[in-house]
Amino acid sequence: EIVLTQSPGTLSLSPGDRATLSCRASQSFSSYLAWYQQKPGQAPRLLIYAASNRATGIPDRFSGSGSGTDFTLTITRLEPEDFAVYYCQQYGSSLTFGGGTKVEIK
């Protein structure tokens, strides 16, 4: 099973800051990686698929990059509604989720 490790566990930032979230895999699986955003009491929302493709309706301040074992989600300028928990998920070999990164207001 591919293990996904997300870091940091918590990111304390201010609105307008740049957020960089990491997702590292225990083995390579090409670019079959997705990112989700989850706010309290809500279902996850797909942000990015295939490592770098934004899902429908996702603002362009969200971008994904990486391949192999190292992936990054970048939020260029944090808006108040972006403070949430973010999960990565691989679907190249079965499927697994990372443990999440919480982006909180500093």
Added chain:
Amino acid sequence: QVQLQESGPGLVKPSQTLSLTCTVSGGSISSGVYYWSWLRQHPGKGLEWIGFINYSGSAYYNPSLKSRVTISVDTSKDHFSLNLTSVSAADTAVYYCARRWGYFDLWGQGTLVTVSS
């Protein structure tokens, strides 16, 4: 637009079977390209996939839950269902249904199921 909605009991007794249904509206479950999925999230924890099924009934389960899980599909009603047997307090979680094409692009709102006597 396609929407998913979970339904079922919010409270289940230990050792009994948890049964949930996900109704697909605004589209057909028989579209062919998707897998219809169940996931769960324990309180304050991350996401765990339970299993998924396609319109023809081919199902795949998380090995950690496989012995207790059955997912079925009813294309005539555009819904799919989850049965989880022999539940314990460790099965208390928010259960989500979702549409999967590798990634999960559409989710239900989730339903909290508590296992308690």
